[in-house]
Amino acid sequence: MKRIFLLLGIPLLSGLLVSGCGGNNSDDFVDTAFIYPRAVHAMVDSPVQTFSIGPSRFVSDIGYGNVSAFSAFASFDTSVDIRGRLADLSRFEIDTIEGLTFQTGFEYTFITAGFVDAPETFMISKQRIRRPFTEIYIQFAHAATLQDDLEIYLTAPGEDLANATPYATLGRTEYTSSEPIPEGEYQIRVFRASDGEQIYDSDVLQFFRDPNAPEDRGGRDWFFCLLDTVDTIMWPVKGLLTDGLNSFSVAGAGAVSSLRARNVAAGLGTVDVLLDGDASDPLASGLSYLESSDHRALVPDAYLATATPAGQPSDVLLESTVLTSSGAEEAFYLIDSETQPFGLLQLEDRRSVITEGRLGIVLAAPENQVVSIYVAYPEDVDVEQGEYGGLLANRISPPFVFSRLSRLPGDTLVTVTLWFNVDDDDGSNDEEQRILGPLEINLAAGDVRSLVLVPPAPGSSETLQGIILDDL
Structure with missing residues (x-):
């Protein structure tokens, strides 16, 4: 090229x-x-x-x-x-x-x-x-x-x-x-x-x-x-x-993109993740719930990523086209769904910064709903008064992947609310209801973590589940 x-x-x-x-x-x-x-x-x-x-x-x-x-x-x-x-x-x-x-x-x-x-x-x-x-x-x-x-x-x-x-x-x-x-x-x-x-x-x-x-x-x-780059390309x-x-x-020639798989789909069980159907060299092998594979260096290109039951490459549970980016680390999330499991790509940006914690948020649920997300420090939150702190995103629908947030070391609280009656012409009947949080996430200086918002585990009465992953 x-x-x-x-x-x-x-x-x-x-x-x-x-x-x-x-x-x-x-x-x-x-x-x-x-x-x-x-x-x-x-x-x-x-x-x-x-x-x-x-x-x-x-x-x-x-x-x-x-x-x-x-x-x-x-x-x-x-x-x-x-x-x-x-x-x-x-x-x-x-x-x-x-x-x-x-x-x-x-x-x-x-x-x-x-x-x-x-x-x-x-x-x-x-x-x-x-x-x-x-x-x-x-x-x-x-x-x-x-x-x-x-x-x-x-x-x-x-x-x-x-x-x-x-x-x-x-x-x-x-x-x-x-x-x-x-x-x-x-x-x-x-x-x-x-x-x-x-x-x-x-x-x-x-x-x-x-x-x-x-x-x-x-x-x-x-x-x-000449600058330092990530160590997985x-x-x-x-x-x-x-x-x-x-x-x-x-970024240069050759395998200058990087990809890993992360299983946050409880209903899928243990899976293999294949690229372009190649079972001889899987991106992930025997990947259990809440596990992440190692990063794989790849030539930047479009790949067909499929998740299959471990050892059963012909039984496809989900598939998604993944376009990897030159010079970037990315994560392919396996997501549960009420209809069909799907994949979601996150640009990881895992650089550790000595003065802050860095938080990524991956919004994968609730499906076909409208939500708002608040990210705040504890002193700015008063649940009884309906005060959830800083508004990160107002009235959006999943899926959505946010860029990294810079946070002071210590606790960060994340709250997700669900909006009802949003189809009213004048909005007079709109109602905001808290469905998750405030969820406490502790970030030390140099930490890099992701909060993945996914459907709740089977049988749960909750609307949304938050999974916190260490990205380093």
């Missing part, structure tokens, strides 16, 4: 332009009255981060594995402050770099590597390329906290590396200069310097001028930063690639 980094990508959110500083968005020159800072969040256990030069913020709440756009900035303070955001939205200090000297007309990339309690922040400075330009430039940086020295090869696709020399050998927090390269197709391969093990293959990348640009324009100034590092306008997470 070829990845064309020309016309596709995620547009970068702009940084902050300090009020009163002016600035110029033209590509025709470098405005020498300004510096151009940006940020990369590569700290594996940190919440979102904010970057400031002196008292002036230039990046707000950037998440792990992301890069900001450049800001035009006229602050000439000598320090950069990096703060994390806690689950209650307050801030705490992660790192401060002092004694800096900024030069106008230069770009400054601040990269937070390491850990919250052992930060390894580093800065890359280079003179901003005068606009317009037609060349292709590339620069590499090593921000993978869990890796030591790395050898980076930049070659034509498929080139034999037997007699090749690394483009660069970088220790953690080291980087190359930005250098011009000819237009064309390339492949980036990375090896550990210590043992020669290959830990990354980009697949084919295309680095070309913008074909729609005038002859004197269309150049690209690429920055390729093929490569332990991934690439963060940006040209300053768009960014790309480059």
Whole structure:
């Protein structure tokens, strides 16, 4: 598969332009009255981060594995402050770099590597390329906290590396200069310097001028930063690639998605979970109620997942098409139903954050009903007064899978209510009735858990059952 980094990508959110500083968005020159800072969040256990030069913020709440756009900035303070955001939205200090000297007309990339309690922040400075330009430039940086020295090869696709020399050998927090390269197709391969093990293959990348640009324009100034990735896919590092306008997470070639099965269907019994009917290599074998299989590294693709009684591959209990995502860990839940059992996919996002507990919520029941979900801390809940705290979702119908919630360490309470008479035109007869909770979930700092809301066990008088699973 070829990845064309020309016309596709995620547009970068702009940084902050300090009020009163002016600035110029033209590509025709470098405005020498300004510096151009940006940020990369590569700290594996940190919440979102904010970057400031002196008292002036230039990046707000950037998440792990992301890069900001450049800001035009006229602050000439000598320090950069990096703060994390806690689950209650307050801030705490992660790192401060002092004694800096900024030069106008230069770009400054601040990269937070390491850990919250052992930060390894580093800065890359280079003179901003005068606009317009037609060349292709590339620069590499090593921000993978869990890796030591790395050898980076930049070659034509498929080139034999037997007699090749690394483009660069970088220790953690080291980087190359930005250098011009000819237009064309390339492949980036990375090896550990210590043992020669290959830990990354980009697949084919295309680095070309913008074909729609005038002859004197269309150049690209690429920055390729190596980051840590989840440990259940093929490569332990991934690439963060940006040209300053768009960014790309480059998971690489091969089995760069990850899937596991989780049995939360009491009525199914012990099952095997097969992909595309392959009983010789099941995703899960003998998976009992409330058990989870190991993660399997897979090539990103569409798979037909089936659950069968253990050892009986021809007797299909449920089937569902599962589309796995590049660079992501996902969980396939087996769900009971009053009619037909079904599967539900969750993007797991299991990164452990040292300052918070992280909670995923999978709403799989009650079927064909309308519910609201409340997530709160104990001090915000008064059941007798009908106060359940923060409203996460109002009047939705299952199934629904929520993104991870950041929670302060301690107890979190989840309450689910059911709505009646919701078909009334004016809503005057609508009634909200509590059907689950407040359910207490204890989350320590660094915990990652999921609450799965499923039909109750057979014979139960309840409307809904909550199952809490440890995701790590």
